[in-house]
Amino acid sequence: MKITKRNLALITVLIIVCYSVFSLFSVSAEVAPQPLCLSVLGDSIASGYGLENIEDSYSVLIAKEKRYNLSNCAVPGHTTGDLLRVVCNEEVAREGIAKADLVIISIGGNDIIRVLQYADTNTLLSILSNGVNAPVIKEAAAKAKEQxxxxxxxxxxxxxxxxxxxxxxxxxxxxxxTYKAFAPTAE
Structure with a gap:
């Protein structure tokens, strides 16, 4: 078969028509962007504890503002030791962390509160006198930092x-x- 200009033009038109028809039914390569994920970990501050409306917690407000999917595994009362247990062992938290585009941690206050909660009189007097330089506070802070x-x-x-x-x-x-004012009395 001899290819003439007419046959070549016909084949070209046929290819263009087929391409046009098939492109009408093709699936778009563009995929809707996936929302970003925010993982929040920690204690009562991160969980929104004490708020009249949990929707006012900073984690929910950030997620709404930035359109993030939110994974909030914060628990009131948690210490840095609890945080370590959560990130090592709790599957829901681990999945949230693995998918996260951002992790926010608010923790540590309860580590110090526990020291105060179980302190004897001499320890409390030492804390009142020395503040963050009290040995028991320094120990708690070092342990919290490590965890x-x-x-x-x-x-x-x-x-x-x-x-x-x-x-x-x-x-x-x-x-x-207030505590500075009590320091001379405690000594």
Whole structure:
């Protein structure tokens, strides 16, 4: 069969028509973007405990504002030891961390509160006199720091590139000068 200009033109038109028809039925390569995921871990501050409406918690507000899917595994009363247990053992938290585009942690206050809760009179007087320099506070802070470090290492194992925001704590012993005023009395 001899290919003439007419046959070549006919084949070209046929290819263009077929391509046009098939492209009408093709599936778009564009996929809707997946929403980002936010994983929140920690204690009562992170859980929204005490708020009249849980929808006012900072984790829910951030998720709504940024359109994140939210995984909030924070529990009122948790310490850094509890956080370590959660990130190492609780599957729901581990799945949330693994999928997260951002992790926020608010923890540590209960580590210090527990020291105060179980302190004897001499320990309380030492805390009132020395504040954050009291040996029992320094020990609790060192232990909390170590457990928080191990928690962050576990988070990195689950999701190596996720940004981790550690929410800082205010120093309740220096929030105002009330305790400083008692220091001379305690001595």
């Amino acid at each position: 928080l470090l191990f928690s962050c290492m576990e988070i990195r194992d689950l999701n190596p590139d996720v940004p981790i925001i550690l929410q800082s704590l205010y120093n309740p012993l220096y929030a105002n000068n």
